Amino acid sequence: MAENNKPLSLNERNDRRLQSLSLSSAPEGRDNPIKVKVQGRRRLCKLSSPPPQPPPADDVDPTVDDAVPEIRDILNDLTSRLECLSVDNKGSRRPSKAADDHPEFESATSSLSSALSAAGGFGSPESAFGGEDEKVEAECVDSVTARHESMETSQFVKEVDGDDDCVVINERVWSQPSFELVTDEGVDENVVLIDDDDELEVSDPSESINKDDDGDCITLESLGLGTYTLPGKIARILFPHQRDGLRWLWSLHCKGGGGILGDDMGLGKTMQISAYLAGLFHSCLIRRVLIVAPKTLLAHWTKELSVVGLSKRIGDYYCTCQKMRQRELNYVLQDGGILLTTYDIVRNNSKSIRGDFYIDEDPYDDGIIWDYIILDEGHIIKNPSTQRAKSLLDIPSTHRVIISGTPLQNNLKELWALFNFCCPEILGDKKEFKEKYEYPILRGNDKNASDREKRVGSTVAQKLRERIKPYFLRRLKSEVFLGSDATKGASFPKKNEIIVWLRLTHCQRQLYEAFLKSEQATSAINGSPLAALTVLKKICEHPFLLTKRAAEGVLEGMDTVIENEDLNMEQLALRVANMALPRDAQQQDDMSCKICFLMSLLDNLVMEGHSVLIFSQTRKMLNLIQEAILSKGYTFLRIDGTTKACNREEIVNDFQNGRGAQIFLLTSQVGGLGLTLTKADRVIVVDPAWNPSTDNQSVDRAYRIGQKNDVLVYRLMTCGTIEEKIYKMQIYKGGLFKTATEQKEQTRYFSKSDLKELFSLPKQGFDVSLTQQQLLEEHGCPNMDDSLKKHINFLEEQGIGGISHHSLVFSKTAPVQLMNDDEEVSKTVNKIMGGSRTSSLTEQYVDGAEYAIKPKDFKSSSARSPATVASDEAKYKAELHERINRLCQTFADKALILKLPDKGKKIEKQITELKLELDNIENRPPNRTSEIKKQEVIDLDDLSVEMQRVLSVSK
Ligand SMILES: Nc1ncnc2c1ncn2[C@@H]1O[C@H](COP(=O)(O)OP(=O)(O)OP(=O)(O)O)[C@@H](O)[C@H]1O
Incomplete structure (x- = not known):
């Protein structure tokens, strides 16, 4: 076009x-x-002129072209x-x-x-x-x-700095914030401006939560630290889990340090922190806060801080104009308040933010400028050797809090890095941590570990878990909204995630096969495989994504050369793709199975009135999707690394208000982080990321507080290709993966034989996915309502390879004997390491964040009451029933069973075994109930081995 x-x-x-x-x-x-002299301050403050700073780098999508x-x-x-x-x-x-x-x-x-x-x-x-x-x-x-x-004139007249506007505490004069409550529609007329009458302070010497007559105001006390009061008008807008979060944050405050707020994505961490800060300012317990967030989230922070009445305390430190930034910083340094900025700006301006050019004459100041540093999406500093992490570590602060819905992504080192930022004293320095925790745990978790090593590893893991427990809070949506403590009477919608297995087009197959024959691919097995893997991944998305070098590699595999022509990258890719196209193929769509499927899916979704998010890793792929969408005449919105921060908010608002378009294109790096896009009830993840938390972040833009409809997620994978391997690794390693950019680490996860397999043609061809078959055999089909069944029938008519139910991937449980304490701890190791995972039927994630510690529910096995054991057994029986039902339903689908290599024998056997197991439990004498309990964790390595076995049988 x-x-x-x-x-x-x-x-x-x-x-x-x-x-x-x-x-x-x-x-x-x-x-x-x-x-x-600045308004709100009682006397002059000196400011030395900071040296000119480099302009801030945009938080740019890494895929942006040069x-x-x-x-x-x-x-x-x-x-x-x-x-x-x-x-x-x-x-x-x-x-x-x-x-x-x-x-x-x-x-x-x-x-x-x-x-x-x-x-x-x-x-x-x-x-x-x-x-x-x-x-x-x-x-x-x-x-x-x-x-x-x-x-x-640089002579600010004090306009509101009369004594009436100040409260005096310990002879320090801080300005009192004025609160105003604002909602999406502007001022909420039902909300009264906050005043002190709403508060009731109860002097309980221990930390406690006290309620006023309305049962709303939150007052927390700690000896020697003063009283924390959150006005009832703010407390009332919080969900109960957010109020609990506030209590936890206050406990950190009383300890004099920080921690990690790791709640599941979309549970309102921003609001929790905003409300907490409102209480701190309101109680005159702090003066300055630095909030660092990805650029896309600045508008969200401004909004949430405004909701709790802090709008006038915000200093925006993120525009491209250095002069304006400096002015905002000066205000916050002198007046107190909240400085809102981005990671990139901190990296380039850490000295100014640290206060190197600020001379505070306040005799009561202890020299530490910031009371709080809050890092939103704080996992961004997981690598402490980056300048980004170093610059933040360089800024002193009394309390540091990390917010992240995916706090543990890969390994223990990252865990240390995050704690090292917010509470360095608890895990010691890197060397100490390595010797004391990391090394013994890794040894103990090794498949070949001796019994002694396993025991030591377990004990150390338990110690680690205990150590970090008070500083790490994580709740899941399933617990908060679907559990017994469902809040605000809210019933949360369901989320279904399906993998759509696609078949490569003729053109893609030709290119894929040709590249596997190329020198670049064969040498990758012994050298560095990353570049070659990336080429394969690109072919799975769209041949036009190939770079010049990759296209040359493919040509080599096709035994073809284009002579005497100086083609640019795109021309070359186009030429190669055209050569691989069958003669009758006219449409560009025929080049990519993903675009092809996407277009038929969109026709269906748009017609049914759904709003759709489409995520891709790269801008280039989004461009290709955009072209296809435009050719169909659909309107769309788009956010990627090149979208200006000021425009991002407007685009998001347009989408949320239904003013923009039904289709929203986003890059995972930018659009996948922190945004609330609950208008959408359909999410399409076009290409799987190496790091599963990236995909999970994308999915949860729609599945979060504010979502009113059930959400359906489509993860597009191609059968028999590198993508199938990526997906398997997402499952098996549960987040232990390094991203594709970290080449050295990446290769660790591939053995030589794995690599050989990756660079050879799939034995079963490109039409079927063995992973899909395994998952079907393992789990059968879930119970689906009629509309979902109908929709899946529609999808199956689009010539796809099949559907898997991602939501069931980790639902498998099996009975085991009661474990001793060591084994219980071993589970902990697995949880921390991401090597295993818990089972939850309602909501399943593959990210390492799942393994975060939930202080609330940690109990040693010895503490389990008979009632708990009985309830576990009941749950286990219900699961068995459900599994048997699912498998029976699958078995009843004759057309499907005929497609399986063993014609359903394995499923039949599984049904028999499960029924036997159920009989055993039901007929067990009551006094023996404590001998069994649900296995909470499935070792992914074991699952992997089992799957390999199934694979070899089905081959
Ligand atoms: N108490 C509340 N009442 C109403 N809406 C709320 C409340 N708390 C949060 N929300 C809304 O829920 C949505 C999700 O909140 P938010 O983006 O802060 O979640 P999050 O936990 O930070 O997610 P992520 O980890 O993805 O960044 C937002 O639209 C927010 O305005």
């Missing part, structure tokens, strides 16, 4: 609008304030000039309430006027939420002008 004829996507339209606005704005000179930055640089420059202009006009440190709560206001006016309107935060809350756009704009401009004038 010719570029000119394409309708513009919203992103493109936004970019053009911004570009034209930027061109019309003039650049502004910079000044370096030496000595300023050619793009040039254009982006120009755009950045223009935007930065616009922002400088706006800042000087803006003058306010507080973000735009009008823009936050009335996105339509922002989009209806020009970017320039919306930048001006940002100053609305400086005006009274009433003016910002009057609901009349014109009035808002006029008041914004007024306050901007006033502010601008006062800033020019």
